[in-house]
Amino acid sequence: MASIYKRKGRKNWYIAYFFGGKRRFKNSGTTESKLAKQMANELEADISRGTHKEIKNASTVELYREYLIDKRHRKARTNKSERWPIKAFLRFLKERDSKFPRVSEVSKDDVRAFMKLRYDKKEAVTYNNILGIIKRFFAKAVKIDMTASNPADDIERRKQEDKEIKAFSDSEYRRIERASEGIPIYWMILIGRYTGLRLSEMVNLEWEDVDLEGKVVHVRNKAGHTTKNYKKRVVPLCAEFIEKFRAYYPALKENQTGYVFHPFKCIKAKEGSHYKTMEGRKYAGPGPKNTIVKVLRDAGVYEPGKCFHRLRKSFATSLKNKGVPIGIISEWLGHSSIRITEKYLADVSAWHPAIEQTTLEREESSEKSGNTFGNTFGNTQYGHFLPV
Structure with missing residues (x-):
């Protein structure tokens, strides 16, 4: 039976459950107990129906390596421009938790906190570009079963005005x-x-x-x-x-x-x-x-x-x-x-x-x-x- 619990120093609820003969743990990604309990019940139902797909218990560092391998065919300049925001985000998580967290433990609140700390006063185009990079980073995690959902998906982009490039007369x-x-x-x-x-x-x-x-x-x-x-x-x-x-x-x-x-x-x-x-x-x-x-x-x-x-x-x-x-x-x-x-x-x-x-x-x-x-x-x- 799936149950919920809290870890010391963390706001989110965690789900404990049995799958494949092993006891496993998962971050619910929410601070509300009712929602976490509902997620635990849905997880238990999926396991009983045989439709549950286990997420790899990988760290964000492993995801970073996989992401670089996946993007190696692109231009070096493009890869370089994407690496430093991802590294900054991972350092932000490490400074807060004193270690690199698991991919499944990263929540939407973590992404929001990072964007507010680093890019809240930046122009809309910069804010949206960095958010897009983080979103693509976790889209890779969803694709290779390191997490069930993308924590950056529901974060709203800022409205930006297109700067007009004027032609010469x-x-x-x-x-x-x-x-x-x-x-x-x-x-x-x-x-x-x-x-x-x-x-x-x-x-x-x-x-x-x-x-x-x-x-x-x-x-x-x-x-x-x-x-x-x-x-x-x-x-x-x-x-x-x-x-x-x-x-x-x-x-x-x-x-x-x-x-x-x-x-x-x-x-x-x-x-x-x-x-x-x-x-x-x-x-x-x-x-x-x-x-x-x-x-x-x-x-x-x-x-x-x-x-x-x-x-x-x-x-x-x-x-x-x-x-x-x-x-x-x-x-x-x-x-x-x-x-x-x-x-x-x-x-x-x-x-x-x-x-x-x-x-x-x-x-x-x-x-x-x-x-x-x-x-x-x-x-x-x-x-x-x-x-x-």
Whole structure:
């Protein structure tokens, strides 16, 4: 027969019962005796019916090891960002109980107490992210039968306001171009504006990915870098971009190899400053982000937020305002679903007024300017919609 009891120094009721010829103990997860007694009766009924599934009596440290093994296929940066909140939570439990508790002993009150202590004054987005990590951690425990229920399931997320990422207007972009002329970051700004690539994709872009003859850029997964959702894609290039980009290397060789963009440093001298590019090396750290912030400040268009991502949104906004179907935009941006793209462009009309031009007029202007795709996208009807 199942019975309930309390342990010294603990608020929750515990259930004692027999299963598989052994006496076992379980944390009810509640401080109310009536509810604990009801749970004990239900447990006894499940055992008598043969439907009871025994939970492993594992510690939270064992669960942590299992969780890391399960997530080893993900990016190292993602695993690192999830490890420290889980470690902080486990340390919180150990400091309170002087030992790491069993997984089945962790209750909703424990999760609430941790979130209140560490993240009560944080922004809603931070609070929700940490809560989501803890929830995924215990979801693993439920999956491998270390606990019957997820203690973080019923804890409410905080309401958060989505921060709007504003696209650059045409006049703002011209000011950015003038402010970045002569600085190597100019070419990263250019490719961000004309292709919508993410910063990590630009940093890892190699010459074999850029097909100027075919007028496309290939975004691939490679050693040391994968796209955000592991999705490969091909982004078309317009004639104006190719003309500008050829100036990056006037004597561009057909068999050019290595990274397209290299870090650089400013050399100050009496006769003036100049920039030295470190060939063969790849960007690392916050270098490009810091440089573009300086450029945007000089152009008078800086706003706190994701600066490079604003170039990406400017690319998408131009396509949307010129009538490109959202499915095509989603594919070129590398989004996992059209829903993300719809949310991405929800405020598009507030920043770029739609261009009143018929499809025929667009095609005629495209033919005159030569703004069409190469072999891969040569027959598509959206070639003339690229930013120009």
